[in-house]
Amino acid sequence: MCDLSRSFPCKEGCGHCLHMYLKYDDTKGHPLCPKFMTFFLYIARNLDRDIENSVKRWRMFCECEAPEREKLPGDWKSKSDVQRLVILRALRPDRMTNAMQLFIEERMGRKYVEGENIDFSQSYEESGPSTPIFFILSPGVDPLKEVEQLGHSLGYTCENRRLHNVSLGQGQEKVAEEALKIAAKEGHWVILQNIHLVRQWLPRLEKKLEAHSDVAHSDYRVFMSAEPANRPENHILPQGILESAIKITNEPPRGMQANLHKALTNFSQETLEMCSKEAEFKSLLFSLCYFHACVAERRKFGAQGWNRPYPFNTGDLTISVNVLYNYLEANSKVPWEDLRYLFGEIMYGGHITDDWDRVLCRTYLEEFLHPDQLDGELNLAPGFPAPPNLDYSGYHSYIDSCLPSESPHLYGLHPNAEIGFLTMTSEHLFKTVFELQPRDMGNSGGVVITREDKVKQTLDEILEKLMEEFNMVEITGKVEERTPYVQVAFQECERMNVLTRSIRTSLKELDLGFKGELKMTSTMEELAEALFLDQVPETWASKAYSSTFGLTAWYADLLLRMKELETWVGDFQVPPAVWLAGFFNPQSFLTAIMQSTARKCELPLDQMCLQCDVTKKNKEDFTSPPREGAYVHGLFLEGASWDLENSILVDSRLKELHPTMPVMFIKKKCSNFRKKASRMINNLHYLFSLKALTQDKAENRNLYECPMYKTRQRGPTYVWTFNLKTKEKPAKWILAGVAILLQV
Template structure:
């Protein structure tokens, strides 16, 4: 556009970022551009979903009898799910579509970060040595946070739009602060970069901790002394020119590995496994479904397969708990008793919905055999599709606990969970070891541990916290619960492993993605007695999806500095 004379200064280029009532401005710009042959760039049209119908009509109107030089450019973020595809089909069909893929790998990301600048940028600041050193560390930080997104939840809990613009603003801030301060204001720079510029995108508290930890490692005094190791085998470069930095990267940067981002090498296995699962899931979903045969020579149609799965689940499904009868088994109402009853009620709701929906589907399948066509409601059609693909139906998922399992292991887990509750309801006494992963609401149980201890010792509940001691035993080694607190099991450690002999976290072994934890003793203590040294604040999540499945924070003993666990994405999971 600049070569052809379409610039903002000439008045022939209109750049409009949609959102916050910019629709009228965009309509005026389109009208003017169509008449005089200008170019219009509409940015972020996904933020103006209600206006897209109007835009489609305007583009159709201006496509006739408009100036031959009139052009419209549109940008939008890709929709994460098919349901969020909001751009009208008419706009898509009449457009030339271009996809901008982010760089893949540390090498490409680091070069891309530098390509946003030139030699003039390196000469902006009078304190050249300090500026260049911090500038390169900042570029490496940007490459880390951008490249880490590919590792999914172990990389970041959320998907954040980190861009070259964030980096450019940080470099400008760096130059200004160095010019106005005699000493490098490390704390100020880290706060501006981590809490405002990059942190402005971040919505998750644990992701914010990760971002700030990166900056603590990279934006620190050792970078000025040439002693900072940005990644294993990659030292911060000496004072070079612009071309020299690119050559230094090509020559000294190690080959692509999760280690460059602070992650364990096994993180790549998890990332590739997730990619493969998504690929095969997509391939399965685009296959012809109904009225097709499950396998060559099997002679089994899709309806027959669904009927077999349906009958199998109905046969295994246990009866609902009689909560009225259970409540009469005790007169001592403790927080644990309430948790047990709440879990039974949640289980009853789930079992009732499963039984009802499966019986309805069974009747629909029988009616189709009788009338020769499927007599289905939309809900039954969705249920049949889920059973066919060995997926857990959405209606069941909403009433159950978060899980990433397919249908068969999910049903197995459900039956195990029912068995645990059945034992607990016999006398409503706390089990010797509680299977935390099998609870609908594990937070309520952990809160009950605090309430029970606080009540027993007359402690204010807001002055109490949980502490954990990882034992050396398994569930079978315990015959009764502890006097205070509870024994829990069913947790897995991702990003590290537990060294039973040393009683601390340790480097994960290759190909061991989520080793199981021994039984953990959970108890409540006053906040002022909580240990804060030689511990890693480990988040506990329900599934590998992390993010919204957060449960609690357990302080695990560790001989490493906390930054290593944070960068490695170490977390406890209730289900894998």
């Protein structure tokens, strides 16, 4: 139930012990503070036993919606606030962000956890010719609209040429320089959007701003915007610009209610009345607002929300409404297909680069833009029917009175998606705090574990367990026929050798550097830093397979992969059940299944397609491989569960984020319907199984084309697509973000 191998802060909850808890890893170091050790021993000796003796009370605590606001069961309720945080981190990591906010609010005040809305006009009053305003961009927020609105009220607009708006990119540097020159002389305003896109020009921009500020007109103002760097070392903005500017960031609204209200505020009563087909226009406009709120807020669920993050903004919504108006005015009937195509493939789809995200966007539009809504028979979400014909204020009131409370259900997702999102947020929080800590660990008694000691300990442990490279000469010499499966084994061995060679060489060099026998280079310093932070070094990750693990889990996984590969190349017999996640390149093994069958059938490879059958067995139930194809194990579902008895997809069980799939039997089928398949996949880069091509439409509706990914990151880790049986509409699973994962 909990991870008691972690160390816990002392009873007094001292800052040093909290620091130690954040840094401690039982495989790498030792708790140093006596109070720290005392409390850890108390927890280790008592908590597990108390949970076993009071299962009902602890289960109620763990399963409640907001455990951070509840008292701990039994005698544990007398523990300090810091100790409560420690125990909660072990039992409910998904609630740690909320718990930390509550802790800060109680200790420091509510203002430290709530964002304050500042009137932009106040920031403008503080600016000047030598004090520009710099906007740090957030997804889905367009802060420059406030600049344009304020400018309009003060007489600065693009129409009267007193406002110069330059969107930076290749070739726009000269345009921006000319705008700055004119504005400084005449007292105009200049907006420079996305300055992060012109890295080479930024030093010159800094000099231009400094030069103009000394002689500029008193009304001269500069407004800049840029996206934040994803990592500290990737910062490119000159220090001078940041120091001289007023820095503002606008966070997007949180939750469906705030997003839906925000979307609707882009319009007015006049907007609702401008179309001759008023009822249809108002109904579709509200659906578009709900669609916009969905796609904007869905990003908070990470990769299960969208495979990749997209900068959807209010401009996409307003342009879509303009298109809606024009098409309704030009057609006697609502052109549903045309509208869905324009919104899903061009307006919003123009941002989307991932094929599966495009399918998701299209599915949302098919659900929200539907003829049933004109008859009042459409639910935008469970318990939230499309509104009747109302006026502008009526729609806002309808949102407040009828929209269900915030839940992943509003986006078509399962509540587990929120648990996963909150857990990842918590992990990121502690990782960030950890990276901010001093690099030497010690206590008032003078005992110190230095950074070098910790790195050296990790280094020795890795080298001690690292297996020898595969002898490729010996391995290739004992193979008579190079079947597709054998070729895959060779490729995997070679890639494993490259990785293990890199690990061994870099660690030995670092060891010599610590001994003073080699000069420490920047690469060696980066390696040491990664080992200290329990992160996979970049030089290793670039030669390895996709993974989201920290170094400790990653290395344990690597040893398992080596052992699996060693067993396979011992006799080159395909294992009874193959661990698909154990490959550097899982696609190569799946392709080998096709190649092997194609040779036996004497058919071209392009007439083959994979089919999967989900068995009712575990890997231990198989003693030999099938005559054709392969049994694969180690697969996980995200977004749904598998009903073993009925062999269909069903809703996830609460708090079961990644249920294990039974063994899957993957085999090849010959397809004479290639042209038909090409039309069906609609430019998506994956293949349907033969069953998906030959069954009638009724049966097709009972198959969900499920993507398979290497990790929870999804996106670039896509592997294949397999059809899974379902009694529900496939749209349900698309919106739920259901996927098969090889690693969780």
